[in-house]
Amino acid sequence: MEKKLFQAESKRLLEMMIHSIYSNKEIFLRELISNSSDAIDKIYYRTLTDDSLTFNQDDYYIKLSIDKDNRILKVEDTGIGMTKEELEENLGTIAQSGSLAFKSENEIKDGHDIIGQFGVGFYSAFMVADKVTVISKALDSNEAYKWESSGADGYTIEPATKETVGTEIILTIKENEEEEENYDEFLEEYRIQSIIKKYSDFIRYPIKMDVTESKLKEGTEDEYEQIKEEKTINSMIPIWRRNKNELTEADYENFYTEKRYGFDKPLAHIHTSVDGAIRYNAILYIPEKLPFDYYSKEFEKGLELYSSGVLIMEKCPELLPDYFSFVKGMVDSEDLSLNISREILQQDRQLKRIANNIEKKIKTELQNMLKNDRDKYETFYESFGRQLKFGVYSDYGMHKEVLQDLLMFVSSKEKKLVTLEEYVSRMPEEQKYIYYASGDSIARIEKLPQTEILREKGYEILYFTEDVDEFAIKMLMNYKEKEFRSVASGDLGLEDQEQNEKEASEETEENKELFEALKEILSGKVKDVRASKRLRTHPVCLSTDGEITIEMEKILQAMPDNQNVQAEKILEINTNHEVFQSLKSAFETDKDKLNLYTNLLYNQALLIEGLPVQDPVEFTNDICKVMV
Numbered sequence: 001m002e003k004k005l006f007q008a009e010s011k012r013l014l015e016m017m018i019h020s021i022y023s024n025k026e027i028f029l030r031e032l033i034s035n036s037s038d039a040i041d042k043i044y045y046r047t048l049t050d051d052s053l054t055f056n057q058d059d060y061y062i063k064l065s066i067d068k069d070n071r072i073l074k075v076e077d078t079g080i081g082m083t084k085e086e087l088e089e090n091l092g093t094i095a096q097s098g099s100l101a102f103k104s105e106n107e108i109k110d111g112h113d114i115i116g117q118f119g120v121g122f123y124s125a126f127m128v129a130d131k132v133t134v135i136s137k138a139l140d141s142n143e144a145y146k147w148e149s150s151g152a153d154g155y156t157i158e159p160a161t162k163e164t165v166g167t168e169i170i171l172t173i174k175e176n177e178e179e180e181e182n183y184d185e186f187l188e189e190y191r192i193q194s195i196i197k198k199y200s201d202f203i204r205y206p207i208k209m210d211v212t213e214s215k216l217k218e219g220t221e222d223e224y225e226q227i228k229e230e231k232t233i234n235s236m237i238p239i240w241r242r243n244k245n246e247l248t249e250a251d252y253e254n255f256y257t258e259k260r261y262g263f264d265k266p267l268a269h270i271h272t273s274v275d276g277a278i279r280y281n282a283i284l285y286i287p288e289k290l291p292f293d294y295y296s297k298e299f300e301k302g303l304e305l306y307s308s309g310v311l312i313m314e315k316c317p318e319l320l321p322d323y324f325s326f327v328k329g330m331v332d333s334e335d336l337s338l339n340i341s342r343e344i345l346q347q348d349r350q351l352k353r354i355a356n357n358i359e360k361k362i363k364t365e366l367q368n369m370l371k372n373d374r375d376k377y378e379t380f381y382e383s384f385g386r387q388l389k390f391g392v393y394s395d396y397g398m399h400k401e402v403l404q405d406l407l408m409f410v411s412s413k414e415k416k417l418v419t420l421e422e423y424v425s426r427m428p429e430e431q432k433y434i435y436y437a438s439g440d441s442i443a444r445i446e447k448l449p450q451t452e453i454l455r456e457k458g459y460e461i462l463y464f465t466e467d468v469d470e471f472a473i474k475m476l477m478n479y480k481e482k483e484f485r486s487v488a489s490g491d492l493g494l495e496d497q498e499q500n501e502k503e504a505s506e507e508t509e510e511n512k513e514l515f516e517a518l519k520e521i522l523s524g525k526v527k528d529v530r531a532s533k534r535l536r537t538h539p540v541c542l543s544t545d546g547e548i549t550i551e552m553e554k555i556l557q558a559m560p561d562n563q564n565v566q567a568e569k570i571l572e573i574n575t576n577h578e579v580f581q582s583l584k585s586a587f588e589t590d591k592d593k594l595n596l597y598t599n600l601l602y603n604q605a606l607l608i609e610g611l612p613v614q615d616p617v618e619f620t621n622d623i624c625k626v627m628v
Helices: 010-021 027-049 084-092 098-105 121-127 189-199 249-258 349-372 374-397 400-406 420-425 442-446 449-456 469-476 497-510 512-521 550-557 578-589 591-608 616-627
Strands: 002-004 062-067 072-077 129-137 144-149 155-160 166-173 207-216 224-232 268-275 279-286 303-307 310-316 328-332 408-411 417-419 434-438 461-464 482-486 528-532 540-545 568-574
Touching: 027 062, 027 072, 027 121, 027 166, 027 189, 027 310, 062 189, 084 129, 084 144, 084 155, 121 129, 121 166, 189 207, 189 310, 249 268, 249 279, 268 349, 279 349, 349 374, 349 400, 374 400, 374 408, 374 469, 400 420, 400 469, 417 420, 420 434, 434 449, 434 469, 442 461, 449 461, 449 540, 461 469, 469 482, 469 550, 497 512, 497 528, 512 528, 512 578, 512 591, 540 591, 568 578, 568 591, 578 591, 591 616
Parallel strands: 062 207, 303 328, 434 461, 434 482, 528 568
Antiparallel strands: 002 155, 062 072, 072 166, 129 144, 129 166, 144 155, 207 224, 268 279, 279 328, 303 310, 408 417, 408 461, 540 568
16 A cells, blocks of 8 residues: 655645635535535436446435444445546546546536536545545446545555445544534534535435434334434425426425525515526525515525535525515526635626526516516515615616616505506696605605695605605606606796796795895794795795705714705795784784794794704793793
């Protein structure tokens, strides 16, 4: 038996492999099982060109065994095996991939894609093992060989005894390193089973294992015994590779539950298979309910990513845009360019193509739901409509064209959610703008004085009750060439507005000294005080000039770094209301009373808008002065 050194600066490379390339130790089992699956696939491909061979799938499997007393974990397959030369070439040279060479030399088809590409996965075993022993007998060979290594110092190869074709990989699991590293877990049945289910559940060949179970002892009624039974751990045939016509809603719901995508019942699923410039299968779900951590920093978006049925990433964020981050599911592709550890992806065009296709599929599914099952869409929107609005607002409105037809707001006419398309389609011909009103509740919005003139004309108003609404609409700017306009805007674009403004201007000029006095009293609080023609029954309201509305001011002021952003407020006074006559009388006879009335009206306008009164004590004292 001769000891040999690894080639290709093996010591440094192997140490880097063990400590740097893989971020999670449990990955070693995924790699070894993938290699075993490749070994069986190679026999399958041999049968396609060798008439003396037949491929009976029932004869091929992967078997795991645990010997806790001797700290042994064994992975055995009935694959093609390796000759002495192949052991030396494939295992003696790190980054030499027999699977990649096989893939290059053979036309891979029939869905039996060879998984291994880099020739490094095998060495991940050294993350958990002090010693790795490989016993292999190649197809067409009468001899078996044993390859053995305890790490970067080198390896040995010697003849061995093995009756059947295939490979055994025997890992001597490391001892625990105090509290820092727990290697015992890789000798526990339940832990090995969970790793198989997580990463290798859809390997196409059975992964067998002797599992300990508690069973009623024969001849007794309440006495149990522990017995071991060989069981197949993996599912083998993934749901996404089955014919859609064979699958029921229950099948998709069961898969959603099994994969723990959520505790709710999905509202809809998308099952797509693409076979073109990029090949992939995907099953996507639109959940019913918001995950409890959705708007927290702990939430991770992304789809499960598989390559040829092997789990590569639990969460691949590149597959979903932020505005569709609520979507759950998986993607499986044979065409992805993986990095050396198979844990993350290289940024390539293939991934972007899949992501673009998925985005279109999700949007189409939501549009179909909106069109064909309105109640279901409104259930979805109640949970995730806020995220769609964030999508419109984020990235400087870059995605507004994608999302605008999915938006909904409560309407003043129907008191229920309507789309922008529905609003615009029933606008009177003379209506110039899409009108909206903002507030923290529908009940508050409906009492806003600024809505009176629009209600009088029978114009529909959209109610914005979420903090993101106005910001999203500001970014959207218009819909089907119709601009959005707040009911508090100075210009409402009404047919008779020019006449109203003229009358209001004349009244302001007629009472110029009074309005200037009011403006002086409220100096620093409002930009101007004007006569109003929008009010009908209310004495006073606030309107705004500029882009910042009062609701936007409230939201910005609540932020930690608010920089004291404020709307340019205009105090509008209803000159047809009795209160105006009281103001005129006070201006002429009692300046203290004028000051009192002005502050009361201003604070009243603030309260109507849901803004805080600057000095509540002074405000209540002013009310008392009026009462006595």
